[in-house]
Amino acid sequence: MTVPLEEVLADLRVVDLPMRRRFRGITRREAALVRGPQGWAEFSPFPEYGDAESARWLAAALDFGWTEQPELLRSEVRVNATVPAVAPGEVPEVLAAFPGCRTAKVKVAEPGQTADEDVARVRAVREVLGPEGRIRLDANGRWTLDEAERAVHRLERFDLEYLEQPCESVGDLVELNRRLRELDIPIALDEAIRKSADPLTAVRAGAGGILVLKAAPLGGVRPALELAAEAGLPAVVSSALDTSVGLAMGAWLAAALPDLDYDCGLGTASLLAADVTEDPLLPRDGAIRVRRVEPDAALLDRYAASPERAEWWRARITRCHALLQPPQ
Incomplete structure (x- = not known):
């Protein structure tokens, strides 16, 4: 309209x-x-x-x-913790801000940091979550193909759920998929989807097996739902460091997906020291409620x-x- x-x-x-x-x-x-x-x-x-x-x-x-908006299929959405590129000693404090979350998305490939620092951070997350916790990595496309391959071989011992956008280009993602076939660690497509003129290009090329859906950069809840249906891949809904007002749209998208097998990256209000509401969309028992938010x-x-x-x-x-x- x-x-x-x-x-x-x-x-x-x-x-x-x-x-x-x-x-x-x-x-x-x-x-x-x-x-x-x-x-x-x-x-x-x-x-x-x-x-x-x-x-x-x-x-x-x-x-x-x-x-x-489209009909809601669930009233709450399980969310993951988000661990910035912090030192290992800060990991317990970061995860404590996501009560009940069984999954952690760990930022890696931070500019100015080393592969050893990534390993130490992921090890610290595994120690806090325990053997049952789920760990996914997000490189924001910063690894080269060879760097990604080396990093994954060092990090796969921590039982990884998936790799989010390890490399920037679709060609590198396709080749990385081939090289990592024996490890059975899926690649999740984020920037390759939301920054592409044709979001399905990476899907058709076989660059990944999971969609990362962000309602705002994809034009809204309906376009994201249509993309998921056309791609035919499992999806996880994530945010872009939104206020609780923005997170409400992401939660709506997640709650309208027919299938939702992954915890979603919608707990990021915990990364803010302030919000626009006295009742922010913070994780409680590992989930957020699906609702519109009225700012104070x-x-x-x-x-x-x-x-x-x-x-x-x-x-x-x-x-x-x-x-x-x-x-x-």
């Missing part, structure tokens, strides 16, 4: 939230919140993303705020971005909105 720009901007609130520790190279997270007839929605592509890519995030926000006015005021940053987001929304309009 087409939402007039003035309606999108009418209740715009831009927040600047502190984080508990550095993650993805940042210590603060900015997000723009908009309100439609269905409720609040979030627009928060990272600042370095261009307008063409960010326009999909705006389409998702408008869809979630202005249109009725006092928190919107307390964590309001500077006027200059708010204007930057307003201009960005205006540019992205223009890209969503049908040709005259």
